[in-house]
Amino acid sequence: MANLFGIAVSGLYVAQQNLTTTSHNITNANTDGYNRQRVEQEARTPIRLGDNYVGTGTVVSEINRYYSEALVNSLRDTTSEYEKLNAYQEMTSRLDGILADESAGLSPAMLKFFDSMQDLSNDPSSISARQVVISTGESLAGTMKFIDDRMNDMYQDIDRDLEAEVAEANELAQTVADLNKQITVVGNLPGSFPNDLLDRRDHAIAELAEKFDVTTALQDDGSINVFIGTGQVLVYGATANELSTQPNPFDNSRKELAITTGFGGASIQITSFIEGGRIGGLLTFRSDVLDPAQNELGRVAMVLADQMNQQHNKGYDMDNTLGIDMFTVAAPQVNNSADNATMFFDASDVVISDTSQLTGSDYRIDYDGVNYNITRIEDNQVVATPALAGFPVTVDGLTIDAPTTAGTLPGETTVIRPTADGATLFKMLIAQPKDIAAAAPLVASAANANTGTGVIELGPIPDGFDADANYTANFATNVTIEFNDPPNTYDLVDPVAGINLFNIPYTAGEQLPYTGGPPNYDPGFRINITGTPAAGDTFTIEPNIDGVGDNRNALLMGEVETNTYILGQESLQDAYSQLVSDVGAVTQRTNVNLEAQIAMRDNAREVKDRLSGVNLDEEAANLLKYEQAYQASARLIQTADSMFQTILGMLG
DSSP, X not given: OHHHHHHHHHHHHHHHHHHHHHHHHHHTTTOTTOOOEEEEEEEOOOEXXXXXXXXXXXXXEEEEEOOOHHHHHHHHHHHHHHHXXXXXXXXXXXXHHHHSOTTTXXXXXXXXXXXXXXXXXXXXXXXXXXXXXXHHHHHHHHHHHHHHHHHHHHHHHHHHHHHHHHXXXXXXXXXXXXXXXXXXXXXXXXXXXOHHHHHHHHHHHHHHHTTSOEXXXXXXXXXXXXXXXXXXXEEETTEEOEEEXXXXXXXXXXXXXXXXXXXXXXXXXXXXGOOSHHHHHHHHHIIIIIHHHHHHHHHHHHHHHHHHHHHHTTSBOTTSSBOOOSBOXXXXXXXXXTTOSSOBOOGGGEEESOGGGOOSOOEEEEEOSSBEEEEETTTTEEEEOOBGGGOSEEETTEEEOOOSBOOOSTTOEEEEESSXXXXXXXXXXXXXXXXXXXXXXXXXXXXXXXXXXXXXXXXXXXXXXXXXXXXXXXXXXXEEEEEOSSTTEEEEEETTTTEEEEXXXXXXXXXXXXXXXXXXXXXXXXXXXXXXXXXXXEEEEEEOTTOTTOOHHHHHHHGGGTSOOBTTTBOHHHHHHHHHHHHHHHHHHHHHHHHHHHHHHHHHHHHHHHHHSOOHHHHHHHHHHHHHHHHHHHHHHHHHHHHHHHHHHHHO
């Protein structure tokens, strides 16, 4: 009789446990990270009666959760990649909108500026046309700065996002560590099944994976270690290491991700090791898209400013003086590492020698104890390895002089950003219409009495013309060329320079005046005489005084728009269009990848939910089944009690 009671009670207890577990499943059907649970029961050890074994009822052996580590890891990985692509897509779409804006973008502003230059060349004496050039130049500068400011806003937003994500990640890491501690204690108690604690821990790790790539290692005591990046320990047992944002060693305004270990408190930057999750997406966008875009915008600004300045410097303004610089050309950023103790490059140690050769890349100088290894960061190519005596060295349009303070400790580093400030410092320097040098500084003419067919034509002022070095900088001189008899030689007279050159050989179309032989005369300009001059024919080159109707330099400035100044391959519009195209292509590619990743994540979630998710219909059916089992066990107790009462009545 006692055995019958025991069997009935065991059935009642197991049915009750099944009802409890089923109810727990139902109430947590919408709980994030919850894995449905199932009561595992088995028969009790039977007792031997004679030659037979008699059952003693049932017992709960375990309460399992429907869980697959492979499915959890798959969902975690696909979610991490989704979060990365989602953050990356948000930022690339935002940048694409800034660069490609048809009204606020750079292309319309450049078109308006060069259109105004064309209008000026059509009417160089017009004060209003000159004013429009100034206005469109100021507008162009404003657009440059506007776009660069929006990029800087994105840098700041990334820094703020990093700080917020890091704060949440630290809370989650501490949650995992705390749960590890509880699980190792509770999990070792007899008959304890800490399924809910395990679910909470898995959910916390899944939320960590939304922020960066995560790997885990389960320990024998039930705790789990969490690693990020390329193996940096975030959680070790019941200890959580702390993440933080720290200033970039080369730029205090830029945040980097760092981790402080609990083993001695050492803090190391791990930005370059993080790939997945939202943090990985933000960091990848910053380094792979935003930095190159700002550099390229700066390069366009610097090439435009420099080429316009060079040409403007060769013209005459309305005051009969050579043109001043039209735009500012930014100097390179020179950033020594905060860890440098001996090696320091100063801003004056790096100058731009040729804007047309700029690549848009940043450069790193690493001192190894003997040489200064200069690496182009864009493609990680070492472009020069000078020793101290090997400076100055020129690479990609940059001339780098010896450091102001020479390095003595290997491992010290300096980063040079040649074009980073190009757009934000691009400004219009001309405020007065009269200061626009639309005219060429010289005029050449043939004497009215000439009888030959010779025609004189002035060439442009050559590149590299130094106004201080060439005595004719103010062009306050008249140079006379007179052909001899027979007219295959000519004499050249420059009274200001005291130059008298006789019987210089003449070849039609050859550049004049004569620059070879003693006294190496070079007036700083070139002319061409074609045709057949007659003996005694005279040609004169003189300053273009009050040549307000002259448009020759304005025409040459207008050609800056289409000349291939960037590495000899691209025009300014081509370069900016390529930037817009590159960012647009990245945005489109990211959109496609994001859609595919959403499908992969949803599929991984669906597969996991089929195993671990709560099916309310199934649980409702189980509820009825276990309720009936409970009622049956209760009826069995009643039956056993009735039998016991009958026996007592017979005895009594």
